[in-house]
Amino acid sequence: MEKYTSVHDVPDVTALLNEALQCKKTPWEWENLGKHKTLGLLFFNPSLRTRMSTQKAASHLGLQIISMNIDKDGWKIETEEGVIMDGDKAEHIKEAAGVISQYCDILGVRSFPGLINKQMDYQDEVLQNFIKYASVPVLSLESAIRHPLQSLADLMTIEEHKQTDRPKVVLTWAPHPKPLPQAVGNSFAEWMNQADVDLVITCPEGYELDSQFTGNATITHNQNEALEGADFVYAKNWSSTASYGQVINTDRSWTISKEKMALTNQGKFMHCLPVRRNMVVTDDVLDSPASLVLEQANNRTYSAQAVLKRLIK
Numbered sequence: 001m002e003k004y005t006s007v008h009d010v011p012d013v014t015a016l017l018n019e020a021l022q023c024k025k026t027p028w029e030w031e032n033l034g035k036h037k038t039l040g041l042l043f044f045n046p047s048l049r050t051r052m053s054t055q056k057a058a059s060h061l062g063l064q065i066i067s068m069n070i071d072k073d074g075w076k077i078e079t080e081e082g083v084i085m086d087g088d089k090a091e092h093i094k095e096a097a098g099v100i101s102q103y104c105d106i107l108g109v110r111s112f113p114g115l116i117n118k119q120m121d122y123q124d125e126v127l128q129n130f131i132k133y134a135s136v137p138v139l140s141l142e143s144a145i146r147h148p149l150q151s152l153a154d155l156m157t158i159e160e161h162k163q164t165d166r167p168k169v170v171l172t173w174a175p176h177p178k179p180l181p182q183a184v185g186n187s188f189a190e191w192m193n194q195a196d197v198d199l200v201i202t203c204p205e206g207y208e209l210d211s212q213f214t215g216n217a218t219i220t221h222n223q224n225e226a227l228e229g230a231d232f233v234y235a236k237n238w239s240s241t242a243s244y245g246q247v248i249n250t251d252r253s254w255t256i257s258k259e260k261m262a263l264t265n266q267g268k269f270m271h272c273l274p275v276r277r278n279m280v281v282t283d284d285v286l287d288s289p290a291s292l293v294l295e296q297a298n299n300r301t302y303s304a305q306a307v308l309k310r311l312i313k
């Protein structure tokens with residue numbers, strides 16, 4: 001693989017999934033694969049899981065790691081072409097990407113959307129410019145529109161817990177006090193379209209995800225109907241797509257509760273974390289055996305390891 005930004009960069013999703021499952025069984029089997037190579041991790045936004053799990057994955061492969069909170073510790077980066085740099089941005093992404101390519105053999109980038117201008121956000125400028133100007137493979141640590149390392153970990157978790165060949169997977173919007181990116185929802189939907197699952201997406205009006213990600217999913221505004229018979233309930237908030245980047249619905253009847261889970265087929269609860277308790281999901285669901293959130297977080301290590309293995313090659 002030359003880069004890892006979406007499911008479309010993966011030639012064989014089943015093979016990558018199996019590789020991630022194998023990494024979980026024998027994490028140290030390839031401990032010299034990355035010897036004398038360096039992984040750079042660049043964060044424009046906060047992270048707990050992505051940062052720690054990707055570092056852990058890299059250590060399993062013998063990679064050296066340089067991690068940087070570029071938003072706090074680096075120079076402000078200009079991404080526009082041909083601009084007169086007379087403002088507060090001291091370094092152009094062209095030089096930044098070129099320089100980092102001198103120090104690193106693989107580069108991971110996390111960059112969230114501005115949530116002001118949909119067209120601009122959906123061009124995924126920061127990630128795409130790093131790909132354009134870096135001379136090493138780039139992987140997304142969650143970009144403006146996708147979170148592919150999370151989605152691969154989610155696919156692994158479903159694979160490990162499914163009781164039927166084709167489980168019913170429900171992606172449900174849930175309330176949140178702040179406007180959040182659409183990346184996790186977009187990416188999960190896109191990956192589930194490549195998996196052998198029956199995908200249903202439910203959200204309030206004005207929150208419909210773009211059809212380029214939802215693909216063949218059934219889409220409904222009726223959450224209770226969607227949850228009926230679900231094997232997996234994947235909850236996530238995202239900001240409005242119609243009134244782009246805004247919070248236009250705070251209806252707490254969308255919160256995943258014990259009563260909502262009772263509609264499912266003894267369904268498992270999933271969330272990428274961090275999660276707002278008793279906004280997105282109630283304590284009794286998150287603290288119950290139905291919750292897979294820690295397993296998802298654990299699988300982040302092995303999804304990252306499988307991806308890094310391919311990028312090293």
Ligand SMILES: NCCC[C@H](NC(=O)CCC(=O)O)C(=O)O
Nearest residue numbers: 142178180181183184272273274
């Ligand atoms: N990487 C996983 C989720 C990251 C981000 N969540 C957040 O920003 C939550 C912030 C808060 O709850 O204040 C998102 O939704 O894309």
Ligand SMILES: NC(=O)OP(=O)(O)O
Nearest residue numbers: 047048049050272273
């Ligand atoms: N799920 C996830 O990506 O978590 P972080 O934002 O903490 O990395």
